[in-house]
Amino acid sequence: MLDLLPELKDWLDDGRDVAVATVVSVGGSAPRGPGAALAVDRAGTVIGSVSGGCVEGAVYDLCAQALETGQSAVERFGYSDEDAFAVGLTCGGVLDVMVTPVFANTPVRALVSSALDTAERGEPVALVRVVEGPPEHLGATLLVHSDGSAEGSLGIHEDLDRTAAAQARAALDAGRTGTVELSPDGSHCPDGLTLLVEAGAPPPRMIVFGAVDFAAALVRAGKFLGYHVTVCDARPVFTTQARFPEADEVVVDWPHRYLRGTRTDGRTVLCLLTHDAKFDVPLLEVALRLPVAFVGAMGSRRTHTDRDRRLREVGLSETELTRLRSPIGLDLGGRTPEETALSIAAEIVAARRGGTGRPLTGTATPIHHSGTAHAHRSSGRPQLPAEVADIAS
Structure with a gap:
């Protein structure tokens, strides 16, 4: 239904009775994904689309029926080899659609x-x-x-x-x-x-600073977790779409300058992979004062100690410094870029969901965290509970 904003809101504000058809799930080749919607009012006016035209007529009829009966219904549409004229998706996909009456x-x-x-x-x-x-x-x-x-x-x-x-x-x-x-x-x-x-x-944002091999692996992990991923580095020779084809954005700019001007929120994840003081210190001076979900920086423990000293010298407080996760990642013993990316992704998930990072073997704690016992260290916002079954897999 949210797919129909603002037209559906205008209809409801006008007091119209409507029936809304929403794509529940798709299989194979289907033109639109879950959440795509179509609505019909009592006058027969239509807004939206669920299939780009393949089954719109049949869905329209279901909406008209729901307006008469006041009952919700779920219908499956798929291409029929036996009957080429049957209502279905000619692209060969399968579409489940739910129709809900929305009365005053x-x-x-x-x-x-x-x-x-x-x-x-x-x-x-x-x-x-x-x-x-x-x-x-x-x-x-x-x-x-x-x-x-x-x-x-x-x-x-x-x-x-x-x-x-x-x-x-x-x-x-x-x-x-x-x-x-x-x-x-x-x-x-x-x-x-x-x-x-x-x-x-x-989708939440992941911004990866540093156009290095580890960044390419982390981009793939971030996309897998559902993030909109940006790679940013000041060096144009390394910061190219060809090197990071799976990134949503590749930005050539000084990291701290880009971070000051881009959109962030309480779900944003910032990963610094440069481990170079001339990039890291100005960037962290900005990052650790933003209300984002996670700030992590790569580097050895020696690098972290030097970085911590430099950040104190530029005026960051103890509270601000405690928000920094450094060295970034959980202790998995990984060495390759892919293993390192897995380590970083695991820490991000643990921070987001309130996990401990400890093995489940031998523990009695719930597998799915359903409460808000842990808070985002970097933002003070409550952790989101429970992994999502179909949604987050």
Whole structure:
């Protein structure tokens, strides 16, 4: 539904009854991904698209039916070899679509309106809906804000609402929309209940400073974790798209100058791989005073000691210095760029999710962290709980 902002918000503000079709999941070759949406009002007006044209007519009919019955429904569309004229995707993909009626003066209407209002303000928000489970709960909706607070209920089990809210916060953290399979009691074991988590937030940023071989490996790890990855270095001969083809952006600029002028937020991860004082000190002087999620710097312990001294000389406080993770990465014993990138990625995940970095073998602590016991050392924001099953994998 968030895909239809601002048109859907205007419709709801006008008091229209609408039915919204949302792509739940795709398989094979499909034109649009999860979260793509189409809406129809009682006058037959349409906004949005779920397939680029292949099944729009059939989805329109489902929306018209939902406006008459007031019932949510999920339909699968796929190409039929037996019947070339059957409704489906000619590209050969499979598309699951959920249709939800959004009527005036209903709980769902209030939640959708609140979600659209929040998204329009530029604030992260997620909608969680039951797409497979007890028929009487199909379409039940939970709205989750970035701080973990929730509105509404899935109406099945209070523990399910808590688990769903945790999954939604993790989806917002990754900026991804997708499905999660749970049990009706909220446990993480799949047991016939599927939720669509629709995240209204851009992917978090990872900015890698230093156009070195280790950076190329870290770019790949960052993309795998769902980050929008930027590589920045002041040396144009090394800082090229050809050397970092998987990066979303490659920027030639002095790192501290670029960081001062670019957008960051409480989810941003900064990784300094230059281990060169002329780059690191001015950059960290800026980075450690920003409200970002993670600041880490590569280098030996000797380099770290020298860097710490230089940072104190330029006036950084003890509190600001404690935000620096250096040497960056968990102790995995790695040596290659890929192993080093894995070590850094592991520390980022542990910081983001409240993990300890210790082996799970022999411990009695929960595998999935469902609380907010740990805070981001670098921002004071609560950790996002629980890994996401389908979303963050």
